[in-house]
Amino acid sequence: MSYRIIVCIKQVPALGEVRIDPDTHNLVRESVPSVLNPFDEFAIEEAVRIRERFGGIVTAITMGPPQAESALKTAVQMGADLGFLLTDRRLAGSDTLITALALSFIINPMEFDLVICGLETTDSSTAQVGPELAEKLNLFHVTYVSRLEFDHDKRHVSVTRETDSGYQVMRSRLPLLVTLVKGINVPREPDTQVSVKDRIKHVSLDDLSISIPNFSADLSPTQVVKIERAKTRNRAQFVIDSRLSARDRIRMIMQGGMEQKSAAVMLDEDIDGMLKKLGDFILQDIGGEWQRR
Amino acid sequence: MKEFYSHLFSPGKIGTVSIPNRIVFLPHYCGLETDDGTITQQHIDYFAERAKGGVGLLIINSHAVHPLGKMSVKYIEAWDPKVLHGYRELSSEIHKYGSRIFVQLSHGGHSTLTHPPQLLIAPTQMSEPSYHYNTMEMGIEDIQEVVDGFTIAARNVMEGGFDGVEIKGAAHDGLLRSFISPYFNRRKDEYGGSFENRMRLPLEVVQAMRQAVGPSFVIGVRVCMDEFTSWGYSSEEGKRIVEAFAGTGEINYFSCDAGCFSSFYMEIPPMCIPLGFAEYLSAEMREATDLPVIAFGRINDPALAERILSSGNADFIGMARELICDPEFPRKAQEGREDEIRHCIACQDGCIYRVMQDEPIRCIQNPAAGRESLFGLGTLQGAKRKKKVLVVGGGPAGLKVAEVAARRGHRVALFEQDNELGGQVNIAARIPHREEIKDVIRYLAIQLEKLAVDIHLATRITAGDIKTMEADAVIVATGSKPAPSEIPGSEGEHVLTVWDVLLERKSLGDHVVIFDITRRWPGLGTAEFLVERGKKVHIISPGFYIGEQLEPSNVCLAYQRILDRGVTLVPNTEVLEIHNDSVTTANVYTGKTERIEEVDTVVLSMGNRSVNDLCAALKGSVNELYCIGDAQAPRLIQQVILEAEELGRAL
Numbered sequence: 001m002s003y004r005i006i007v008c009i010k011q012v013p014a015l016g017e018v019r020i021d022p023d024t025h026n027l028v029r030e031s032v033p034s035v036l037n038p039f040d041e042f043a044i045e046e047a048v049r050i051r052e053r054f055g056g057i058v059t060a061i062t063m064g065p066p067q068a069e070s071a072l073k074t075a076v077q078m079g080a081d082l083g084f085l086l087t088d089r090r091l092a093g094s095d096t097l098i099t100a101l102a103l104s105f106i107i108n109p110m111e112f113d114l115v116i117c118g119l120e121t122t123d124s125s126t127a128q129v130g131p132e133l134a135e136k137l138n139l140f141h142v143t144y145v146s147r148l149e150f151d152h153d154k155r156h157v158s159v160t161r162e163t164d165s166g167y168q169v170m171r172s173r174l175p176l177l178v179t180l181v182k183g184i185n186v187p188r189e190p191d192t193q194v195s196v197k198d199r200i201k202h203v204s205l206d207d208l209s210i211s212i213p214n215f216s217a218d219l220s221p222t223q224v225v226k227i228e229r230a231k232t233r234n235r236a237q238f239v240i241d242s243r244l245s246a247r248d249r250i251r252m253i254m255q256g257g258m259e260q261k262s263a264a265v266m267l268d269e270d271i272d273g274m275l276k277k278l279g280d281f282i283l284q285d286i287g288g289e290w291q292r293r
Numbered sequence: 294m295k296e297f298y299s300h301l302f303s304p305g306k307i308g309t310v311s312i313p314n315r316i317v318f319l320p321h322y323c324g325l326e327t328d329d330g331t332i333t334q335q336h337i338d339y340f341a342e343r344a345k346g347g348v349g350l351l352i353i354n355s356h357a358v359h360p361l362g363k364m365s366v367k368y369i370e371a372w373d374p375k376v377l378h379g380y381r382e383l384s385s386e387i388h389k390y391g392s393r394i395f396v397q398l399s400h401g402g403h404s405t406l407t408h409p410p411q412l413l414i415a416p417t418q419m420s421e422p423s424y425h426y427n428t429m430e431m432g433i434e435d436i437q438e439v440v441d442g443f444t445i446a447a448r449n450v451m452e453g454g455f456d457g458v459e460i461k462g463a464a465h466d467g468l469l470r471s472f473i474s475p476y477f478n479r480r481k482d483e484y485g486g487s488f489e490n491r492m493r494l495p496l497e498v499v500q501a502m503r504q505a506v507g508p509s510f511v512i513g514v515r516v517c518m519d520e521f522t523s524w525g526y527s528s529e530e531g532k533r534i535v536e537a538f539a540g541t542g543e544i545n546y547f548s549c550d551a552g553c554f555s556s557f558y559m560e561i562p563p564m565c566i567p568l569g570f571a572e573y574l575s576a577e578m579r580e581a582t583d584l585p586v587i588a589f590g591r592i593n594d595p596a597l598a599e600r601i602l603s604s605g606n607a608d609f610i611g612m613a614r615e616l617i618c619d620p621e622f623p624r625k626a627q628e629g630r631e632d633e634i635r636h637c638i639a640c641q642d643g644c645i646y647r648v649m650q651d652e653p654i655r656c657i658q659n660p661a662a663g664r665e666s667l668f669g670l671g672t673l674q675g676a677k678r679k680k681k682v683l684v685v686g687g688g689p690a691g692l693k694v695a696e697v698a699a700r701r702g703h704r705v706a707l708f709e710q711d712n713e714l715g716g717q718v719n720i721a722a723r724i725p726h727r728e729e730i731k732d733v734i735r736y737l738a739i740q741l742e743k744l745a746v747d748i749h750l751a752t753r754i755t756a757g758d759i760k761t762m763e764a765d766a767v768i769v770a771t772g773s774k775p776a777p778s779e780i781p782g783s784e785g786e787h788v789l790t791v792w793d794v795l796l797e798r799k800s801l802g803d804h805v806v807i808f809d810i811t812r813r814w815p816g817l818g819t820a821e822f823l824v825e826r827g828k829k830v831h832i833i834s835p836g837f838y839i840g841e842q843l844e845p846s847n848v849c850l851a852y853q854r855i856l857d858r859g860v861t862l863v864p865n866t867e868v869l870e871i872h873n874d875s876v877t878t879a880n881v882y883t884g885k886t887e888r889i890e891e892v893d894t895v896v897l898s899m900g901n902r903s904v905n906d907l908c909a910a911l912k913g914s915v916n917e918l919y920c921i922g923d924a925q926a927p928r929l930i931q932q933v934i935l936e937a938e939e940l941g942r943a944l
Contacts, residue, residue, distance in 0.1 A: 165568070166596030166631070173712075239573040242519070242527035247853070250521055250559065253570050254726075254850060 001154040002055030004112045005047040007080065008103060008133065009040040009062045011071035012123040025224035026093055027123050029065065036071045039118025041078070041187035042180045046148065047116050048079035049185065054150065057081050059110070063091060063102055072200045077190030083200040090205055090215075095222035096124075100132035101215075101271075105208045107137060114157075115177040119144065130179035136271070141177040142170060146184050212275045221278060298595050300602035302627050305349065305609060307585050308511040308545035310456045312393050312609075314349035315602060316623045317587050319548070319613040320397040320459065320515075322354045322365070322406070323654040324647065325663055330357075330370030332379025335653075337386050338665035343616050344390035345670050347623035350609070351392060352513075352548070353383075355399030355461050356450075358442035361414055362400030362468065365407055365651050371398055371446035380453025388454075395511065396450045399461035400439055402468025403428050403477070404554050406651050415471055416478040416485060422524070423555040436484060436494055439468065440501050447502040447512075457511030457545070458502065462495050463534050464515040465553045465560040469495045473534060476524045492537045503543040513546040514538050518574040521556035528574060532581040539582040548587040548611060549575040558846035561614075562591055564639040565726035565850050569597050576606040587611040593618075593636045595626035612637075617644055617654065617662050620670065633743070635659065635736045638729040641844035643931055649845075657931035658733055660938040668938060676701040680765035680917075682944060684708070685754055685907060688716025690922025690933040691770035692737035697941025699744035703766075706747040708754040714738050716772050717923070718930070723795040724818035725825050726854075733930060756910035766917035766944055769908045770937075773901035773923035780808075780897070782871030788895045791815045795822060802893020806876050807832045808868040812842040815898035817851050823896075824858045831889055833863040835881045871895050901927035917944075 013019070014035045019028040047058045060075035062068050063086040072083030086106055094102065107115065115137070117130035127143065134141030146167065147160035161168045162181055205215065212219075238256070240249045305312045318340075325335040340351055356371035357363040369376060380396075387394040403415040405426065414435060415428035431439075443460065450458045463470045471477040472494045478485045484493050502512055516538070518531030538544050551571055552560030562570065571590030579586045588607030592598050593615040601607050615622055619635035626634065635658055643655035643662065656662035661669045680703045684695045687709030699705045713719065715734040722731040741748060759767055775790040782788070793799045805828045809816025817840040820832045832839050839862045840848040856862075863878065869886060870877040876889045905924040912918065921940055922933040 165594055165600060169632075238570075239576075240528075242529045246521050246523050246525065246527070246556070249519065249527065250556075250850070250853065253559075253567065254565055254854065256567050 002057075003050055003114055003150075004056055004110075005050060005058045006107055006110065006112045006115045007040070007043045007047045007058060007060045007075065008115065008117045008129070009043065009060055009071055009075055010037045010118075010121050010123075011035070011062065011064050011068040012037045012121050015122060020227050024093075025227055034067065034070065036074045037118055037121045037123075039120060039122070039180070039182060040071075040075075041118075042182060042184050043116040043118045044075050044078045044080060045185045045187040046180060047114075048188075050114070050148075050150075051079070051081075056113075059084065059112075061103060061106060062086070063094075063099055065092075066202070069200055069202075073196045074190045076196045076199050077192060077194045078188055081199070083196070084203055085200060086203050086205075086208075088204045088206075091217050093220070094217040095220035096126050096128040097132055097222070098217055098220045100129050100136050101212075102205075103129070103133050104136035105210050106203060107133075109209075113174045113176075115139065115175070117177065117179045119179045119181050127179065130177060134177040137177070139175055139177045140172050141179075142172065143179045144181050145178040146181050148178065148184075211272055215275075219275070219279060298599045298626055301595060301599045301610065305585070307350075307457065307513070307609075309509045310393055310511050312349040313391055314347070314623060314627075315609045316347075316349045316598070316616075317548075317609045317611045318343050318348050318351040318616050319587075319589060319611040320352045320354045320461075321613045321644075321654075322368075322648050323663065324365075324367065324651055325653050326367040326369060328366045330363075330368070330373065331376050332369065332383050335663065335666070336379075337383050338669065339654075339663060340383060340394070341386050341390070342620045342661070342665045342669050344387045344392040344394075346616070346620035347390075347627065348392055348616060348620075349623070350395065350456075351387060352395045352397055352459055355397045355467070356446065358398050358400050358446040359439060361412060362402070362439075362442065364399075364401035364405050364466070367651065368401075371396070371449055372442050374449065376449055377453050380449065380455065384454035384456075393456045395457035395459050395513065396453075396455050397459040397461055397515065398443055398446050398450070399464075399466075400442065400468040401466065402471050404466035406649060414468065416480050419477065419479075421477075421554050422522075423557070433482070439494070440497050443498045444501045444505045448505045451506050451510050457513060458506065459513040459515055459548065460495070460498060460502070462498070462514035462538060463517055464550045465517050465557070469498065470517060470553070474520070474525065488533065488537075492534070496537065496541055499538065499541050499543050503541075511545045512543060513548060514544055515548040515550050516578070517550045517553060517560075518571075518578055519551045519559070520553045521551060521559040522553065525553065525555075528577045531574070532577055535578055535581040539584060544584060546585040546587065546609075547578055547582060549578050549589050549607070551590070558849045561641070561645045561846065562639065563641050563844070563847045563850060564729050565847070565854075566591060566639070568593060569601065572601050572604075572606050575601070576604075579606065579608075585609060591637075591639055595622075595631060595634070598626075614639060614644055618656050618659050620659075620661075632739050633736075636729075636732045638732050640730065640930075641846060642929065645846070646844035655931065657929070657934060658736070660935045668942075673697070673700055673942065676703055676944065679703055680944060681763065682706070682766045682768065683759060683762060683764040684768045684770060685759075686716065686770035686772055686922070686924065687711070687714040687748070687750075688770060688772050688922060688933075689718060689733060689737070689930050690772075690924075690937045691716075691768070692734065692741060693934045693937035694768055694770065694921060694941045695746050696737055696740045696744065697938055698944050699741065699746050701941070701944070703944060704747075705744075706749065706764075707741065708749045708752045710751070710753040712751040714748070714750070720792055720795050721814060721818075723822065724814055725821045726851075727814065727818060730930075756907055756914070759907075759911060760914055764915060766919070767911060767915045768940065769905055769911070769918070769920045769924050770922040771904045771907055771924045773903050773927040775897075776899045776902045778897045778899050780868055780871055783897065785871060785873065785895070787873075787893065788871055788897060791819050791896060791898045794819055794896050801826070801828060803827075804829045804892055805831075805894045805896060806868075806889055806892050807896045807898060808876075809834045809839075809898040811898055811900055812836040812840060814843065816840065817843065817848065819896060819898065820860055821851060821855050824855045824860055829859045831861045831863055831876075831892075833866045833868055833876075833878055835867050836864055838862070838864045868895075903927060 120127035575588035618637040
């Protein structure tokens with residue numbers, strides 16, 4: 001039995017080159033050297049190893065500007081069979097949700113057993129696209145995966161997941177989406193002799209069947225208000241400020257140290273319904289909120 | 294030895310006492326006493342079980358230092374020499390296994406487990422706010438009696454062969470913290486007013502006890518670092534209290550603690566409070582003293598325990614409930630058998646819920662807790678005749694009976710119609726903050742795997758199939774399903790069961806009415822599930838309050854989470870009729886009817902009905918036929934696990 005594996009990758013600014021546009025709060029990508037997101041190297045390597053062991057096909061997918069093709073080239077030279085680049089001006093500046101939706105539009109018509117993502121990207125470090133994509137594809141997903149073992153029945157996979165205090169071992173049916181931690185394997189060097197000719201395809205939104213009218217980055221619900229450098233802390237430890245009220249101390253403990261997201265709304269219908277609600281939500285609630293500010 | 298846990302299993306030292314590892318069984322009332330005020334055999338068995346499991350130090354529950362300080366009639370009377378016989382038996386039994394044992398001493402003061410109590414005492418006449426039992430204001434001579442009580446009791450502890458004594462000095466309940474607290478202590482004499490005056494009685498107790506036991510006997514103090522109440526102190530004051538105790542130079546260790554009777558949900562926090570939540574409090578305690586500090590607070594895992602020690606946030610790891618649930622935690626951790634550890638899920642149902650009602654301690658997962666002589670370590674006998682046992686149903690009852698039977702050498706096969714084990718636990722775990730309940734299943738499933746039980750998932754087995762299998766015993770543990778409703782209008786499309794909601798099988802409108810007769814998680818938990826999805830919720834129940842049959846700490850914290858988020862509680866009420874867009878209710882006492890309008894969805898929680906058709910179909914055609922768990926009568930995990938344990942042993 002062989003496995004059909006999709007690997008989602010991203011091109012990111014080379015380490016040390018991450019800069020933020022002070023006006024748009026978006027990443028500056030122009031005239032900055034780009035590389036394949038280091039976390040994604042583990043994803044490609046893992047996928048290629050699975051194919052080498054059991055057979056199958058590895059398809060790398062990315063979304064980005066035309067020059068993101070070089071990330072796909074690296075993927076193919078590491079052993080991926082095919083690469084798809086979703087590139088479209090209308091997607092520039094997408095947040096994680098719209099990125100995940102866009103990826104889901106490419107992946108949905110494909111047949112696959114496993115979707116592998118890196119844990120996060122080094123440019124924005126949200127670690128959101130993997131889980132969001134799983135939701136959009138209606139897949140089980142496991143994050144922080146440090147080991148994958150395939151059952152002899154070929155329908156299940158045992159997944160080892162790292163946590164703050166140890167690890168969890170889970171078993172899941174396929175298909176499944178996983179995000180991998182660094183160090184799950186040692187990624188090979190790309191073989192620059194490998195030709196990528198005819199193995200990388202460019203796709204635009206017009207090539208996809210998308211049921212959402214005017215689908216574009218403008219639907220992104222995330223707005224970056226401000227980015228500042230984090231203060232360094234002496235010890236990374238959860239501490240409750242003793243000056244807060246008792247009720248707030250308890251509430252923060254229950255929430256693992258976080259403030260309640262009281263405005264969160266769960267969207268749980270089909271994609272069209274969700275997008276409509278999302279649109280309304282942005283226009284009414286957030287829009288109103290921004291205007292007031 | 295597993296190198297991962299090098300801190301946890303390194304020997305420790307408290308004062309003059311060497312302790313084989315860093316795991317401490319924290320003091321807790323276990324309700325195993327009788328009313329004659331002495332140690333019982335059940336008591337000895339209970340503590341010995343944990344010593345057998347490899348715990349380094351046991352600190353046993355607060356023994357009373359004065360007749361007025363007994364929080365229950367069953368408290369051990371440590372001031373009376375009659376305790377010595379039992380003390381010596383207990384301490385020597387524990388020492389056999391290489392563990393160390395201290396006794397905590399306490400005066401209950403304004404706190405009690407007896408309702409209503411005969412007489413409570415306090416620095417100033419007032420009640421503990423969580424219940425209105427007024428107190429007698431103490432005179433100077435009463436204060437002296439308390440000091441004498443601690444002194445005599447400490448000497449008895451020493452003569453009883455124990456390794457140390459702990460003062461419930463500023464802990465979550467008891468008289469001494471009420472003296473330290475500016476809220477409870479409004480005295481005008483030398484025992485009230487300034488911090489120094491409020492600390493006077495506790496520090497006099499320390500000095501008098503040190504006089505009584507000599508310089509080398511260990512004395513420790515348990516200190517609540519945060520009272521977690523609107524009127525109480527928080528960790529800054531907690532640190533000051535620690536410094537004051539440490540300043541006497543007579544203390545050998547501190548045990549970290551939080552909460553009080555008015556915030557008992559932080560003292561013994563339920564499942565919704567994260568594992569290891571109080572690590573920061575022991576870290577703060579450690580900032581205030583160089584003496585050894587025992588951490589506490591939902592630590593149920595060796596990796597977490599190891600990390601707390603290796604980060605320097607504590608010197609010892611205290612656990613009570615984890616060792617109630619799995620006395621062999623230390624040994625399993627040390628041998629690297631982490632996946633065999635039964636994790637306490639902090640459900641509270643077996644332990645704290647029962648002892649707060651002065652009932653003997655139990656554990657929903659560990660039937661041996663408080664019944665060690667019946668079910669404890671070493672009591673399981675191999676089966677005389679190895680039978681072929683078929684278990685139908687992979688919920689808690691089926692899994693548990695399969696485990697016990699397989700351990701005894703029977704050949705066991707288990708059939709589950711779903712494609713995962715767990716039964717209704719998988720549904721219950723979908724309620725917010727209840728995910729950990731799945732650990733009940735994780736533990737059992739791993740046992741079955743190790744015991745090579747033949748598990749068939751996604752297999753619906755019929756009576757006909759079973760008859761061909763020539764089993765010696767068939768156990769039907771096929772569970773239960775939501776009971777049908779007889780309320781007019783229940784057949785409407787917008788009327789759902791709790792399962793429909795939690796399994797997200799049907800879509801929901803924006804305004805949901807829940808009618809819950811269980812008074813437990815199906816009502817309150819489903820409400821939170823809906824609130825998290827932005828729904829407006831009415832929850833109706835015939836109980837005196839919503840969640841009436843849940844352990845109260847769970848209710849208090851659930852209320853804190855949901856009450857200001859669009860939930861309306863409607864107790865003492867039943868649903869008479871369900872209409873298309875409204876519900877007619879009636880007060881169960883007056884019969885007065887009302888209508889809740891603009892209702893989109895109605896969720897009925899009417900309890901369950903057994904699913905046991907297989908039993909009837911098999912009757913007379915198999916040698917031994919048993920029906921257990923919900924298939925016999927729908928109940929809680931605690932009851933079905935006990936039933937399964939008993940059957941597994943009887944097969």
